[in-house]
Amino acid sequence: MCRNIRTLFNFEPPATGEEIRASALQFVRKLSGFARPSRANQAAFDCAVDEIAGAALRLLTSLETTSPAKNREAEREKARARARERFA
DSSP states (O other), rough: OOOTOOSSSEESSSSOOHHHHHHHHHHHHHOOSSSSHHHHHHHHHHHHHHHHHHHHHHHHOOOOSSSEEEEHHHHHHHHHHHHHHHHH
């Protein structure tokens, strides 16, 4: 999986449209192998990003959980600590 795609469900504050679109963009980049598509492929690339972002938004709004929402900053700090340990 692409390292830049992050879990977006069950966080406080909830994921923004910008975060969802960024994840969709990373997903399409990974699938297509293009960081930037050619002009010939731009429309298909953009359409795929829009469709995946829409599907992700529908998914995130329809999921339910009994777990308390995670704190974004606390999760970022845990990830930084793991990275420091891994790359020390």
